[in-house]
Amino acid sequence: MIAFAIAKRIFIQMFRDKRTLALMWFAPLMIFTLMYFLFTSSGTDTTYKVGVYNLNPEIVENLEESHVEVTLFSDGEQVEENIKNNQLVAFIAQTDAGPIEITYENSAPAKSAVVRAKLQSALVKLQLGAFASLAQQAIAANPSLVQAVPQQPAIDEQYLYGEADSDYFTTISPILLGFFVFFLVFLISGMALLRERTSGTLDKILAAPVRRFEIIAGYLLGYGFFAFIQTMLLVEFVVRILQVTVAGSLALVMLITFLAALLALSFGVLLSTFAASEFQMVQFIPVVIIPQIFFSGLIEIGTLAEWLQALAKFMPLYYIGNALQGVMIKGATLVDIGNDVVAILLFISFFTVLNVLGLKRYRKI
Known part of the structure; x- marks a missing residue:
């Protein structure tokens, strides 16, 4: 043929x-x-360099636990120069009793998003810690409150497609x-x-x-x-x-x-x-x-x-x-x-x- x-x-x-x-x-x-x-390639050990001025030490500790490399600065001035000279992803400053001010380098928006999420997580963890402390004090004063505190249910995760490590x-x-x-x-x-x-x-x-x-x-x-x-x-x-x-x-x-x-x-x-x-x-x-x-x-x-x-x-x-x-x-x-x-x-x-x-x-x- x-x-x-x-x-x-x-x-x-x-x-x-x-x-x-x-x-x-x-x-x-x-x-x-x-x-x-x-x-x-695993990115779980990736660290993000962040500058900090006058931030709550507990927030700083929470950030470091989530693979954020924190550099402490003695003043909150010259933020732009500090970010450029130290290759920071962001600079976080807080005035006394004032709002937290964040300046992102943002040449890579994905890194800014990660730092933003980690900071939010650190703030939530700080609040949860405060609530837990108040609950312990209340229970210590009135032990009968133990029964009123809801217990966290166990979570059983299942996946229709793929696995947990997909x-x-x-x-x-x-x-x-x-x-x-x-x-x-x-x-x-x-x-x-x-x-x-x-x-x-x-x-x-x-x-x-x-x-x-x-x-x-x-x-x-x-x-x-x-x-x-x-x-x-x-x-x-x-x-x-x-x-x-x-x-x-x-x-x-x-x-x-x-x-x-x-x-x-x-x-x-x-x-x-x-x-x-x-x-x-x-x-x-x-x-x-x-x-x-x-x-x-x-x-x-x-x-x-x-x-x-x-x-x-x-x-x-x-x-x-x-x-x-x-x-x-x-x-x-x-x-x-x-x-x-x-x-x-x-x-x-x-x-x-x-x-x-x-x-x-x-x-x-």
Whole structure:
């Protein structure tokens, strides 16, 4: 069959191109490993430097217990200089019987938010300590009050999805898995067909009595094989090496990831017909790939405006991310994610038909 002959030629060509194979098979492993360490590195011992003037010693002690490095100053003047010279996140000052004044450095608002939360926690702890002291004094004066003090009930925490120690990487790993497969297969397949066209190889194939469908099928078979290997490597690496928990079926994760690769393959081949050079192919990335990231699940779709939620339905990565999150985090079955899988298959079929029709630009068969 001609399609298998085209696929065989792609096999030989790809195995000779070690750099492309490394980009397709091993680059995602390296990127995923880096992302893993970035998002799972423990930040519990992170300290935040804060300057303090005339603050209640108990508040200062509570701040230090919550990993805040407190530096005491003898005056509350020159706050801006103190923050800059001592690399402080914030400067906290209190006048006698006056309000607490806080000046944040705020070049990193996230740090300001952490210090704000820790200060609020220190104030609440101070108030609770005062209330506890008053309660003890009242009980000492009237022991019968012990029965009137409500006892704190035990808390039994349960989680529908994930565990108590689930981190942010666990949440976004299904989205990253689908995105990396989609992006790299899109880029490599698009560049490969573009190279075939500009080098004249596609013209030679079209000169033979070959049907357009057989040409597209050959490319899908050829590059689909390498996409399948990529899927197996990446999923096994994420699950076995990085120990990312998969609540559902591992085989279903591989199936969805492989379908994502096929979708990217058909999409990349389609867009390559509209590019005249590798540079033009790269220009498609900020137009058709980057916008999809925001609809892949990194941002909760339900929190977006209604017209953006409707727009998400036209993004392939929306269905890929939704399906992978359902299986890996919620333990969904094929029936549960059936709509997403059908949408992915429809995208693949749609782009494949457009690829066959697109070859009319080069020869009517």
